Amino acid sequence: MPGMLDRLFGRDRKSAHLAKERLKLVLVHDRTDISPGVMELMKDDLIAAISRHIDIDASDVRIEMTDEGRVQRLIADIPLRPSRRRS
Amino acid sequence: MTGKVITITSGKGGVGKTTATANLGAALADLGHKVVCIDADIGLRNLDVVLGLENRIVYDLVDIVEGRCRLRQAMIRDKRLPELFLIPAAQTRDKSAISPSDMVTLADDLRTEFDFILLDSPAGIERGFRNAIAPADIVLVLTNPEVSAVRDADRIIGLIEAEEKGPARLIINRIKPEMVRRGDMLGVDDILELLAVQLIGLVPDDENVLLSTNRGLPIVLDGKSKAGQAFRNIARRVMGEEVPFIHFDETGGFFSRITRLIRPGGN
Ligand SMILES: Nc1ncnc2c1ncn2[C@@H]1O[C@H](COP(=O)(O)OP(=O)(O)OP(=O)(O)O)[C@@H](O)[C@H]1O
Numbered sequence: 001m002p003g004m005l006d007r008l009f010g011r012d013r014k015s016a017h018l019a020k021e022r023l024k025l026v027l028v029h030d031r032t033d034i035s036p037g038v039m040e041l042m043k044d045d046l047i048a049a050i051s052r053h054i055d056i057d058a059s060d061v062r063i064e065m066t067d068e069g070r071v072q073r074l075i076a077d078i079p080l081r082p083s084r085r086r087s
Numbered sequence: 088m089t090g091k092v093i094t095i096t097s098g099k100g101g102v103g104k105t106t107a108t109a110n111l112g113a114a115l116a117d118l119g120h121k122v123v124c125i126d127a128d129i130g131l132r133n134l135d136v137v138l139g140l141e142n143r144i145v146y147d148l149v150d151i152v153e154g155r156c157r158l159r160q161a162m163i164r165d166k167r168l169p170e171l172f173l174i175p176a177a178q179t180r181d182k183s184a185i186s187p188s189d190m191v192t193l194a195d196d197l198r199t200e201f202d203f204i205l206l207d208s209p210a211g212i213e214r215g216f217r218n219a220i221a222p223a224d225i226v227l228v229l230t231n232p233e234v235s236a237v238r239d240a241d242r243i244i245g246l247i248e249a250e251e252k253g254p255a256r257l258i259i260n261r262i263k264p265e266m267v268r269r270g271d272m273l274g275v276d277d278i279l280e281l282l283a284v285q286l287i288g289l290v291p292d293d294e295n296v297l298l299s300t301n302r303g304l305p306i307v308l309d310g311k312s313k314a315g316q317a318f319r320n321i322a323r324r325v326m327g328e329e330v331p332f333i334h335f336d337e338t339g340g341f342f343s344r345i346t347r348l349i350r351p352g353g354n
């Protein structure tokens with residue numbers, strides 16, 4: 001389905017660029033052995049754990065893997081809700 | 088004399104390990120060093136034909152390890168480069184005929200007599216790979232600018248680090264500057280950023296490699312070939328010389344940009 005691929009990646013992206021972007025994701029998972037499914041589970045657990053203490057915007061939580069050289073890092077971005085005054 | 092053991096390996100097969108071993112061996116011998124190349128790809132012997140020494144094999148690596156011959160009897164001397172020797176692989180055995188500690192013992196024997204001991208590893212992450220890296224002082228990882236070869240190189244680099252044989256050094260082989268320029272082949276910077284590893288060589292795709300393999304004559308002996316020049320540069324870097332990397336500009340001509348020696352990952 002070339003039409004869908006065109007839309008997904010942008011018509012004029014070069015193939016080497018796609019190769020690099022795809023490799024980036026593949027290598028992160030190869031190196032850590034953490035699948036996208038496990039990432040989702042961790043995210044849910046994290047939301048549950050933090051929500052017990054503070055009010056967060058669960059819909060906007062993101063966790064992702066980054067790399068520094070060959071060292072992988074798990075980054076969590078957790079937006080807090082403005083603290084509501086007690087009534 | 089204590090020689091250095093250099094293992095040439097890769098994750099994916101067919102990326103150019105045997106070609107690189109033969110040519111680095113020939114280049115180092117041509118620079119005046121005493122070199123022995125060992126074909127550790129047991130069952131898939133090839134270094135002999137690439138070096139053009141296939142007609143002179145009597146004994147092989149497994150014969151040495153199993154005590155059927157003395158070390159000296161299995162070494163074939165190259166007539167064109169008298170400082171270059173080959174220990175061929177056994178063809179009718181498999182990787183389990185030899186253990187990592189056999190390789191360490193053999194390499195230690197050879198260290199006293201040679202400046203460089205080059206080990207042509209089989210592809211993959213199994214026994215043959217473990218055998219080949221066991222005695223290594225330096226591990227060179229080969230890849231091609233291609234998705235699956237780069238992915239498999241990453242696996243191998245990780246294993247080399249885990250075995251405390253790192254840091255691995257990367258050779259990117261079969262680069263097609265024209266395709267890189269068009270944006271249709273991963274560039275050197277892309278690959279170094281992805282793998283976060285130290286670079287030791289850039290080798291262009293060069294049809295003279297096939298011609299010289301047909302003849303059984305290492306391409307480094309062909310003064311005009313670009314791949315031959317690239318392998319000679321790697322040999323000098325292995326010896327510790329700082330040889331600048333020359334590679335392909337996005338717009339400029341062939342080999343027109345000088346790159347950094349180390350590119351420590353990240354962005
Ligand atoms: N720089 C190059 N330019 C053109 N052809 C090349 C180059 N390097 C290697 N080749 C060709 O690629 C093929 C595979 O090379 P080679 O046998 O050295 O790979 P290998 O990694 O040892 O393979 P294996 O994993 O099967 O042992 C050969 O036909 C060789 O001639």
Ligand SMILES: [Mg+2]
Pocket residue numbers: 104105106128133207208
């Ligand atoms: Mg080979």
